[in-house]
Amino acid sequence: IAGITQAPTSQILAAGRRMTLRCTQDMRHNAMYWYRQDLGLGLRLIHYSNTAGTTGKGEVPDGYSVSRANTDDFPLTLASAVPSQTSVYFCASSETGGRRGYTFGSGTRLTVV
Amino acid sequence: QKEVEQNSGPLSVPEGAIASLNCTYSDRVSQSFFWYRQYSGKSPELIMSIYSNGDKEDGRFTAQLNKASQYVSLLIRDSQPSDSATYLCAVASTDSWGKLQFGAGTQVVVTP
Numbered sequence: 001i002a003g004i005t006q007a008p009t010s011q012i013l014a015a016g017r018r019m020t021l022r023c024t025q026d027m028r029h030n031a032m033y034w035y036r037q038d039l040g041l042g043l044r045l046i047h048y049s050n051t052a053g054t055t056g057k058g059e060v061p062d063g064y065s066v067s068r069a070n071t072d073d074f075p076l077t078l079a080s081a082v083p084s085q086t087s088v089y090f091c092a093s094s095e096t097g098g099r100r101g102y103t104f105g106s107g108t109r110l111t112v113v
Numbered sequence: 114q115k116e117v118e119q120n121s122g123p124l125s126v127p128e129g130a131i132a133s134l135n136c137t138y139s140d141r142v143s144q145s146f147f148w149y150r151q152y153s154g155k156s157p158e159l160i161m162s163i164y165s166n167g168d169k170e171d172g173r174f175t176a177q178l179n180k181a182s183q184y185v186s187l188l189i190r191d192s193q194p195s196d197s198a199t200y201l202c203a204v205a206s207t208d209s210w211g212k213l214q215f216g217a218g219t220q221v222v223v224t225p
Contacts, residue, residue, distance in 0.1 A: 035215075042215050042216060103159070104157050
């Protein structure tokens with residue numbers, strides 16, 4: 001089934017630890033995105049990639065990094081987790097230009113303690 | 114000022130009635146508009162897209178766009194308990210490579 005796979009589904013992480021959230025899509029979409037969703041704040045863009053080999057910063061990039069080595073994979077890394085990074089993280093993808101909207105992964109619920 | 118504004122709700126709607134959700138946006142060059150439905154604990158699901166002024170209907174859903182007034186709305190006719198969810202408005206502009214700005218969402222509760 002075509003779509004986006006995120007892993008892990010949920011994670012409890014000690015503050016200061018490094019963590020990589022995985023995202024893989026099989027729709028051959030050029031663009032991919034990472035959002036975090038917090039109660040009352042909605043979805044906020046962390047990082048994006050318009051095509052393999054390029055990345056850009058979104059609204060809330062601090063403390064996060066991404067890479068886009070190929071079309072399918074777009075991992076998000078927290079170098080040294082802090083409690084304020086407790087959130088639900090969604091990966092999404094779209095065709096170039098996003099004219100048909102995004103397809104979202106099922107999300108990763110991350111708790112930093 | 115947030116770029117995409119929605120009333121957070123909850124919007125309580127009797128079963129069978131029409132739910133009306135509104136969204137305003139600040140970027141005048143915005144060209145593409147979307148409505149997502151998100152059930153509690155789940156990921157957003159695209160239910161409607163609209164690109165031109167006027168109405169677009171898909172089943173029980175109607176999206177309405179007015180670019181001059183910078184608002185987009187969603188009507189849900191014959192509301193069902195399964196429509197209880199949070200509805201997210203999303204707006205893309207032509208100069209942002211398709212990146213979407215999301216509103217915080219409106220919670221809809223359909224009561225039997």
